[in-house]
Structures are given as structure tokens and as C-alpha cells.
Amino acid sequence: MGSGKTAIGRALSRRWDVPLRDTDVDIEEHAGTTIADIFLHQGEQAFRDLEHQIVAAALDEHRGVLALGGGAPLRSDTREHLAQYAAGGGTVVFLDVSIEFAAPRVGLDDSRPLLMGDPRQRWLDIIRERREVYEEASTMRILTDGVTPAEGGREIERRMRLARKSRAPHGGPHSLGHH
Numbered sequence: 001m002g003s004g005k006t007a008i009g010r011a012l013s014r015r016w017d018v019p020l021r022d023t024d025v026d027i028e029e030h031a032g033t034t035i036a037d038i039f040l041h042q043g044e045q046a047f048r049d050l051e052h053q054i055v056a057a058a059l060d061e062h063r064g065v066l067a068l069g070g071g072a073p074l075r076s077d078t079r080e081h082l083a084q085y086a087a088g089g090g091t092v093v094f095l096d097v098s099i100e101f102a103a104p105r106v107g108l109d110d111s112r113p114l115l116m117g118d119p120r121q122r123w124l125d126i127i128r129e130r131r132e133v134y135e136e137a138s139t140m141r142i143l144t145d146g147v148t149p150a151e152g153g154r155e156i157e158r159r160m161r162l163a164r165k166s167r168a169p170h171g172g173p174h175s176l177g178h179h
């Protein structure tokens, strides 16, 4: 939360001129209400079940940049789906951020259901619980502390080029040898 999924996703989709899809937005459109409202009236489990369906559809259909909700990789079937995508050459980015930078971005107010109570402590607990899952599910980690969304986007692109070069070091079909 506050790592810049939406902001960096937007920067990258502009840079590459491809569509951006955000599963949090898909969920709210599908449900016709806010995520906070779904948590409040139906509970987290109902939210996670809906999120799972929405994320699966987006991973199957979407061609472009996809921003996933922060809790999406908690589902093992979603992690398998991401692993298949990565095995096919897809890039899955873990946007990391420390509390000092995340706090002013998200405001740490009461509008985020999972941060209710003591937002700062909840944020720290959540990232501690999830760090391993995020690292496992991703093909690259980008620290966004002090980095603008445009810079974050450029860094992702640079790392994708490096990863491609190391997969096809002799000018194979995936190399960017024409640059």
C-alpha cells in the first residue's frame, strides 16, 4: 500500500503506449461499490474470493501493464497463475517501499480497511507477513523510496532489458540487439 503500483503502472503504460488495468478498479466496477465498503459489509473473505476471480480474468485477458491489489498474491492459485506467466517470459514486479516513504503517500488514515486501528503498526505487520510471498511471486524487486513514478518505470524497463540480455546472450530472438 503506497508502493506506487497505480502510479508506476500508469507511468509505464504511457511510456510503452499500452493499456493499464488495475484489479482494484475492476473489483470496484464489478461490485458497484468501494473496496472499503466490500470489507465493511461482506468481510475480507468475500473480498478475497471476488478478487481472485477478477485477478484470474485480468491475467488471462489483459495485454499491457497490470496493477494487482496488494493482497492478490496471498492466494496460492493466484501465485501459480503468476508463476506460469513468469515462466512464459512475463515480468512480475514487487514494488517495495519503506514505511517512511509509504506513510506520506497513503496518508495512513482510516480509509484502508486493513490499516484500521493503528495504521502504522498494521502496515509494518502486513509487510513483514507478506515480504516472503512478494519476493517469491515476483521476478524483480524495485525499491521505490525517493523514486518518482517515471523513474520507477524507467528502472523496470532497464531491468527487463538486462533480464532479456541474460536470457539470450548471443542475439537470440528475445535480445534487444538492434539498440
Ligand SMILES: Nc1ncnc2c1ncn2[C@@H]1O[C@H](COP(=O)(O)OP(=O)(O)OP(=O)(O)O)[C@@H](O)[C@H]1O
Pocket (backbone or CB within 6 Å): 001, 002, 003, 004, 005, 006, 007, 008, 024, 070, 105, 106, 144, 146, 147, 148, 149, 152
Ligand atoms: N514514487 C512516488 N513518489 C511520490 N509519490 C508517489 C509515488 N508513487 C505513488 N505516489 C503517490 O502516493 C499515492 C499512492 O500511490 P499509488 O496509488 O500508486 O499506490 P498503490 O501501490 O497503488 O497503493 P494501493 O495499495 O492503495 O493501490 C498517490 O497519491 C501517488 O500519487
Ligand SMILES: O=C(O)C1=C[C@@H](O)[C@@H](O)[C@H](O)C1
Pocket (backbone or CB within 6 Å): 001, 024, 035, 068, 069, 070, 071, 072, 112, 113, 114
Ligand atoms: O494489501 C491488501 O490486502 C489490499 C490492497 C489494496 O490494493 C486493495 O486490494 C485492498 O485494500 C487490499
Ligand SMILES: [Mg+2]
Pocket (backbone or CB within 6 Å): 005, 006, 007, 024, 067
Ligand atoms: Mg493502487
